[in-house]
Amino acid sequence: MRRKVIFVCVSVFPLLLGAGAPAKTVGFSQIGFENSWRTAETESIRAAAAERGIKLAFSDAQGKQENQIKAIRSFIAQKVDGIILAPIVETGWEPVLREVRKAKIPLVLVDRGIKVSDPSLYATLIASDFVFEGSEAAKWLAKKMNGKGTIVELQGIPGAAPAIDRKKGFEEILKKYPKMAIIKSQTGNFNRTDGKQVMEAFLKAEGRNINALFAHNDAMALGAIQAIEEAGMKPGIDILIVSIDGMKEAFEAMIAGKLNCTVECNPLLGQLVVNAIERAMAGEKLSKWIKQNDGVFPKETAVSAIGTRKY
Ligand code: GZL
Numbered sequence: 484m485r486r487k488v489i490f491v492c493v494s495v496f497p498l499l500l501g502a503g504a505p506a507k508t509v510g511f512s513q514i515g516f517e518n519s520w521r522t523a524e525t526e527s528i529r530a531a532a533a534e535r536g537i538k539l540a541f542s543d544a545q546g547k548q549e550n551q552i553k554a555i556r557s558f559i560a561q562k563v564d565g566i567i568l569a570p571i572v573e574t575g576w577e578p579v580l581r582e583v584r585k586a587k588i589p590l591v592l593v594d595r596g597i598k599v600s601d602p603s604l605y606a607t608l609i610a611s612d613f614v615f616e617g618s619e620a621a622k623w624l625a626k627k628m629n630g631k632g633t634i635v636e637l638q639g640i641p642g643a644a645p646a647i648d649r650k651k652g653f654e655e656i657l658k659k660y661p662k663m664a665i666i667k668s669q670t671g672n673f674n675r676t677d678g679k680q681v682m683e684a685f686l687k688a689e690g691r692n693i694n695a696l697f698a699h700n701d702a703m704a705l706g707a708i709q710a711i712e713e714a715g716m717k718p719g720i721d722i723l724i725v726s727i728d729g730m731k732e733a734f735e736a737m738i739a740g741k742l743n744c745t746v747e748c749n750p751l752l753g754q755l756v757v758n759a760i761e762r763a764m765a766g767e768k769l770s771k772w773i774k775q776n777d778g779v780f781p782k783e784t785a786v787s788a789i790g791t792r793k794y
Contacts, residue, residue: 506536507761508537508538509537509538509540509563509564509566510565511532511566512555512568512569513525514569515545517672518673519730519794520748524569524594524750524751527751527752528753528756532757534757535761537761548570548575551570555568555579555583559582559586559588562586563588565588565764566589566590566591567591568605569592570592570595570596571640571643572640572642574597577599580605584604589763591605591759591760592607593608593609593610593756594609595644596644606759606769607763607769608771609752611645611777613649614651615777616746617650617651617653617654618655620725621655621657624695625656625660625663627723628663630663631660631662631663632662632695634694636665636699637682637696637698637704637707638668639671639672639673641670649699649727650699667693669685672703673700673703677703677706678705679710681707682706683710686714686716693722695722696725697725698724698725699726700727701729701730701736702728703726704724704726704745707724719740720740723743724741725744726742727745727746727748728745728746729745729749729780730745730792731789733745734780737780737785738789740782744779744781744782745780746778747778747779747780749775749776751793751794
């Protein structure tokens with residue numbers, strides 16, 4: 484009996500047409516997970532990359548610059564199409580960025596700037612204005628303290644752009660108020676645990692001589708709030724507290740009356756970053772700084788604002 488052979492002709496042609504260009508691969512060297520701000524930033528960038536069909540090769544440097552440099556070298560070896568770098572500190576990047584440029588891979592900086600002799604080593608920086616954030620914190624505090632009193636300061640990571648520039652902005656304003664003085668200043672490494680420990684030391688040394696705390700971020704301020712309470716004092720009342728980031732936990736602390744003001748530093752940079760790397764990979768020339776805008780949130784705004792907070 485003759486067997487009937489049926490040919491199923493599946494044209495692959497439309498499939499090939501529909502396939503389009505292959506997905507781009509972008510290496511993302513992230514600092515680590517030191518606090519909820521960093522987590523919010525990472526999630527924002529992951530989501531934006533996924534939305535645009537970009538494959539993200541993610542590297543967590545666990546807070547070490549040498550791990551970021553290693554990750555960048557591995558991205559070069561993988562021949563990625565683009566690189567996103569959140570640089571933990573401002574210096575030490577020139578050699579590896581020259582290797583990136585030699586490999587003709589576009590690189591964008593996110594959330595922290597760097598100091599290099601040749602700005603063409605990166606396509607653009609997507610970040611907030613940290614000098615603005617520091618000066619807004621000082622303006623608010625000067626008003627609240629009627630231009631006089633003692634301040635202790637919890638600084639961010641030594642050498643990091645936000646730590647350097649927040650301090651710079653804060654001190655520029657303080658020059659106008661000779662009766663306001665920073666009496667203690669030390670790093671709390673942008674994390675809650677270190678912020679608490681350093682505040683404990685400040686309280687031991689200065690106790691009730693402290694009128695206010697300026698914390699370079701909310702995570703350290705929340706640690707300091709714990710230390711102030713454990714010392715039998717009332718945070719937000721005995722010691723005024725102004726911090727930076729605008730995290731939801733900061734709004735909760737303001738509603739509880741324990742924090743007096745937070746200056747926003749919006750971590751939701753995903754859309755801006757992915758848009759920038761796509762344009763850089765397409766060969767477009769970008770402005771050297773794409774600025775994230777931030778607001779100032781005193782305690783009185785906390786109840787009405789908390790519902791709108793996305794991080
Ligand atoms: C700012 C960012 C800072 C945040 C901190 O862009 O680099 O690092 O203010 C975070 O909370 O640790």
